[in-house]
Amino acid sequence: MAFDFIAPALDKRRNEGLFRTRKAIDSASGPLIEIAGQHYINFSSNDYLAMRRSTVVAQAWVDGISEYGGGSGASPLVTGYSNAHQALEEYLASELKRDKVLLFNSGFAANQAICQALYNHKYANSTDVILADELMHASFNEGAQACKATFMRYKHNSFEHLQSLLHSSDGHKSQSTLVATEGVFSMDGDQAHLDKMVTISQSANAWLMVDDAHGFGTLGKNGRGVIEANSLSQQQVPIVMATFGKAIGTAGAFIAGSQDFIDYLINFARHYIYSTAMPAAQAYATLASLQAKQNAERRVLLADRIALFKSLASKAGLTLMPSETAIQPLVIGDAQQALDVSEKLKSLGLWVTAIRYPTVPKGTDRLRITLTAGHEERDIHALVDALQLALADN
Numbered sequence: 001m002a003f004d005f006i007a008p009a010l011d012k013r014r015n016e017g018l019f020r021t022r023k024a025i026d027s028a029s030g031p032l033i034e035i036a037g038q039h040y041i042n043f044s045s046n047d048y049l050a051m052r053r054s055t056v057v058a059q060a061w062v063d064g065i066s067e068y069g070g071g072s073g074a075s076p077l078v079t080g081y082s083n084a085h086q087a088l089e090e091y092l093a094s095e096l097k098r099d100k101v102l103l104f105n106s107g108f109a110a111n112q113a114i115c116q117a118l119y120n121h122k123y124a125n126s127t128d129v130i131l132a133d134e135l136m137h138a139s140f141n142e143g144a145q146a147c148k149a150t151f152m153r154y155k156h157n158s159f160e161h162l163q164s165l166l167h168s169s170d171g172h173k174s175q176s177t178l179v180a181t182e183g184v185f186s187m188d189g190d191q192a193h194l195d196k197m198v199t200i201s202q203s204a205n206a207w208l209m210v211d212d213a214h215g216f217g218t219l220g221k222n223g224r225g226v227i228e229a230n231s232l233s234q235q236q237v238p239i240v241m242a243t244f245g246k247a248i249g250t251a252g253a254f255i256a257g258s259q260d261f262i263d264y265l266i267n268f269a270r271h272y273i274y275s276t277a278m279p280a281a282q283a284y285a286t287l288a289s290l291q292a293k294q295n296a297e298r299r300v301l302l303a304d305r306i307a308l309f310k311s312l313a314s315k316a317g318l319t320l321m322p323s324e325t326a327i328q329p330l331v332i333g334d335a336q337q338a339l340d341v342s343e344k345l346k347s348l349g350l351w352v353t354a355i356r357y358p359t360v361p362k363g364t365d366r367l368r369i370t371l372t373a374g375h376e377e378r379d380i381h382a383l384v385d386a387l388q389l390a391l392a393d394n
């Protein structure tokens with residue numbers, strides 16, 4: 001029978017406690033979400049600055065729709081590219097001190113496009129090398145795996161391992177080596193040590209690429225992410241990618257780089273060329289979110305909430321991972337137990353999703369707690385109290 005692997009694959013997932021389902025959110029207000037008639041404080045959102053439902057973003061979407069309509073109507077090289085897209089690209093390029101920026105419909109598409117455009121053309125081959133941190137996001141890894149280049153993963157944040165792989169790939173006489181890392185790691189919340197990575201990449205004549213999906217909006221004086229926080233130039237980090245679906249509160253993504261690199265993507269990145277452009281209203285709302293005056297105070301609020309959570313958790317004897325960011329994971333170590341703790345938290349009115357293998361390595365199943373500027377201090381107290389109860393029961 002055709003596709004007869006589907007049913008056993010699902011059964012295996014169920015038996016291993018790894019089966020995934022979705023829950024439809026009925027409504028959301030502040031940090032609260034309503035699901036099936038119950039309200040929960042949401043600690044599983046990437047809306048770090050609580051911009052998603054802000055008046056600024058909502059009004060800009062409405063204004064954008066009345067100006068540009070619901071969709072963009074065509075791919076960007078046909079007639080889908082508008083002055084709203086252009087304004088957002090130019091603003092980002094100037095903020096990040098890059099020559100040019102290109103918008104994508106999602107971070108997933110942007111990461112795949114980088115891999116495809118750089119390594120799936122007639123001149124690419126297995127002597128080209130992609131080296132990525134082992135915790136790099138699936139959207140990049142799968143793009144890299146589908147390439148002609150040799151794809152290797154170095155141990156998380158390990159300069160030694162990165163250097164040894166770069167060294168071993170010297171024999172490849174690669175002309176085109178890419179070193180890829182996340183700015184803030186999505187499941188661990190820790191950060192890449194970018195200064196050192198710049199030095200290592202430059203000495204190997206490799207390009208460094210940073211996926212800053214989780215740093216963009218929250219880090220740096222103006223919220224422009226790890227690039228701003230570490231004052232990294234285009235020459236030091238030739239490829240910057242980030243998404244708008246997290247701290248910016250809209251959706252979509254961008255890649256920033258040199259004039260030539262972006263022109264190359266416009267000409268060769270299939271995910272860009274053969275996909276309807278993001279709605280202009282979305283670009284318009286995204287620019288409004290980036291320029292919103294309240295961002296600075298929301299970053300301060302977020303930092304307060306992170307500090308409060310860390311201090312209360314430490315007093316309560318909870319062992320967190322070493323993270324200074326809004327992502328504060330608590331490793332449970334077993335998929336079923338992580339689910340049980342998450343269910344217990346739900347019964348106490350808190351939504352904290354369990355993240356399990358294969359999203360995270362086996363044996364590191366965890367609660368991925370995320371804090372936002374929308375949380376009140378009392379929400380953080382409630383979280384730590386509930387965690388103590390749920391873990392004691394487990």
Ligand SMILES: Cc1ncc(COP(=O)(O)O)c(C=O)c1O
Pocket residue numbers: 105106107108109111137139182186211213214243244245252253
């Ligand atoms: C590190 C990282 N890169 C890329 C993506 C993909 O971005 P998008 O959700 O815009 O597709 C995500 C998450 O969604 C992510 O966490």
